[in-house]
Amino acid sequence: MRITCPLCGARDHREFTYKGAALPVPALDSGVAEWDAHVHLRENPAGPHEELWQHAMGCGAWLKVRRNTVSHEILAVELAQDAGLVIKEDRS
Amino acid sequence: MGFSGKFSGWRVLKEGLTGNKGWTAHWRDPEPKREYDVVIVGGGGHGLATAYYLAKEHGLRNIAVLEKGYIGGGNVGRNTTIVRANYYLPGNSEFYSHSLKLWEGMEQDLNYNAMMSQRGILNVFHNDGQRDAAVRRANSIINQGDDAEILYRDQLKKLVPFLNYDNNRFPIMGALLQRRAGTARHDAVAWGFARGADQYGVDLIQNCEVTGIDVEGGKVTGVQTARGPIKAKKVALAAAGRSGQVAAMAGLTLPIESHVLQAFVSEGLKPVIDHVITFAAGHLYISQSDKGGLVFGGNLDFYSSYAARGNLPTQEHVMEAITAMVPAVTKARLLRSWGGIMDMTPDGSPIIDTTPIDGLYLNAGWCYGGFKATPASGDCFAHLIATGRPHEAATRFKLDRFRSGYGLMDEEGTGAQHNLH
Numbered sequence: 001m002r003i004t005c006p007l008c009g010a011r012d013h014r015e016f017t018y019k020g021a022a023l024p025v026p027a028l029d030s031g032v033a034e035w036d037a038h039v040h041l042r043e044n045p046a047g048p049h050e051e052l053w054q055h056a057m058g059c060g061a062w063l064k065v066r067r068n069t070v071s072h073e074i075l076a077v078e079l080a081q082d083a084g085l086v087i088k089e090d091r092s
Numbered sequence: 093m094g095f096s097g098k099f100s101g102w103r104v105l106k107e108g109l110t111g112n113k114g115w116t117a118h119w120r121d122p123e124p125k126r127e128y129d130v131v132i133v134g135g136g137g138h139g140l141a142t143a144y145y146l147a148k149e150h151g152l153r154n155i156a157v158l159e160k161g162y163i164g165g166g167n168v169g170r171n172t173t174i175v176r177a178n179y180y181l182p183g184n185s186e187f188y189s190h191s192l193k194l195w196e197g198m199e200q201d202l203n204y205n206a207m208m209s210q211r212g213i214l215n216v217f218h219n220d221g222q223r224d225a226a227v228r229r230a231n232s233i234i235n236q237g238d239d240a241e242i243l244y245r246d247q248l249k250k251l252v253p254f255l256n257y258d259n260n261r262f263p264i265m266g267a268l269l270q271r272r273a274g275t276a277r278h279d280a281v282a283w284g285f286a287r288g289a290d291q292y293g294v295d296l297i298q299n300c301e302v303t304g305i306d307v308e309g310g311k312v313t314g315v316q317t318a319r320g321p322i323k324a325k326k327v328a329l330a331a332a333g334r335s336g337q338v339a340a341m342a343g344l345t346l347p348i349e350s351h352v353l354q355a356f357v358s359e360g361l362k363p364v365i366d367h368v369i370t371f372a373a374g375h376l377y378i379s380q381s382d383k384g385g386l387v388f389g390g391n392l393d394f395y396s397s398y399a400a401r402g403n404l405p406t407q408e409h410v411m412e413a414i415t416a417m418v419p420a421v422t423k424a425r426l427l428r429s430w431g432g433i434m435d436m437t438p439d440g441s442p443i444i445d446t447t448p449i450d451g452l453y454l455n456a457g458w459c460y461g462g463f464k465a466t467p468a469s470g471d472c473f474a475h476l477i478a479t480g481r482p483h484e485a486a487t488r489f490k491l492d493r494f495r496s497g498y499g500l501m502d503e504e505g506t507g508a509q510h511n512l513h
Contacts, residue, residue: 001395001403014405018395020349020510036495040347040438042510044336046398069350070398 119290131324135159137168140285141470147292150478176273183488191468204284207277262373333433335456360384376413440513441501
């Protein structure tokens with residue numbers, strides 16, 4: 001697979017780290033059910049899947065990637081911040 | 093039961109002398125009935141074993157196993173065939189211990205040669221930290237009632253002299269050995285359970301994809317299939333890799349993400365590797381099949397996938413690990429590689445549980461370790477379906493453990509998140 005980073009261009013997927021499904025982050029005061037759904041439960045589709053990747057060995061940007069899980073075809077890439085996904089990096 | 097067509101040495105001799113004309117199909121190919129007491133979705137190892145133990149241990153007979161493709165065509169025929177009971181955490185520990193005991197009696201029980209080979213598994217370690225972890229794990233395995241030994245460098249060298257002990261980066265200090273672990277022929281395991289279940293009257297329905305699960309008033313009533321609707325008092329899901337999609341037909345969202353795990357086979361070689369050996373500096377496990385091919389694999393590709401094939405970076409990692417650990421075999425040519433679809437749970441451990449829907453049971457989330465679990469998974473799932481209570485060896489495989497955070501079984505200690513196992 002090659003992912004086209006909006007900042008760096010097309011790069012081998014070795015440069016990227018997969019995080020998981022790109023889900024909107026619940027409000028911090030959300031209940032157990034919402035956090036359980038966000039952290040654990042997955043639609044897990046066979047087909048187009050919206051997911052988060054980080055260009056870890058490149059510019060470091062978080063990307064929202066639309067990728068077909070059956071063919072591995074990359075369908076769309078945008079910066080996660082442009083997609084409205086709040087990403088808080090854990091630096092601990 | 094008075095099974096006809098029992099296999100024996102005498103029978104092999106007799107058939108050999110009479111032109112091998114007496115062998116028959118190992119199971120029937122029945123038309124689906126309109127209704128069953130239990131319908132099992134998924135005719136892989138776990139589904140077939142579940143049907144077998146439901147019949148054998150709990151006396152049920154009106155059972156169907158619905159298989160989308162053909163018996164032995166899914167993950168049960170695509171894995172690296174390793175059988176072991178070297179888990180650490182409560183929950184996994186007693187379960188895999190139970191499973192290994194069932195493996196040891198399985199061929200006699202099924203009257204089927206599954207080529208169970210207790211050749212031993214060696215988990216090598218490279219540094220003090222890994223040695224300490226291996227000793228701790230060995231003590232845990234002994235406490236669970238199974239065998240474990242620590243071999244240090246000189247002892248290990250006598251057993252497997254061909255490893256690269258003096259690799260500059262990853263010198264081998266020793267290994268954790270479980271002698272009762274080994275391999276079994278994966279297809280034969282599927283065939284043996286299929287034949288065993290069939291002989292108890294279980295209907296094995298192939299080419300029968302389930303397309304819907306019927307639920308009325310919170311209770312399951314049957315399934316829709318490619319071969320028509322089938323009513324059922326109980327529906328048991330054992331559709332590894334596709335568990336999320338099957339459960340979605342009943343309106344359930346599971347804590348599962350499907351990933352691809354690759355496996356590899358080399359050209360056939362003369363006997364060189366007698367054990368299952370795992371490398372701890374990267375991720376590699378390798379054994380040699382009775383045909384002579386080296387069978388090996390490594391880690392997940394680490395992205396969600398239903399492709400049943402992986403990408404080059406993981407393949408390179410696996411080959412590099414072989415080069416570091418067993419340089420003697422690096423001239424062997426790779427024959428083929430493939431990928432299996434894994435149900436990955438957040439903590440890397442499985443689920444055998446009831447669901448919020450009455451009469452719907454779930455067996456899922458086997459991650460990259462379902463093969464060794466096959467007999468115990470069937471035994472424990474059958475117990476749950478028949479009695480409504482978890483089997484004593486599988487009390488912790490709860491569906492709600494991720495929500496509650498209680499009873500997580502994170503063997504790697506990396507955290508209960510999807511991308512960490």
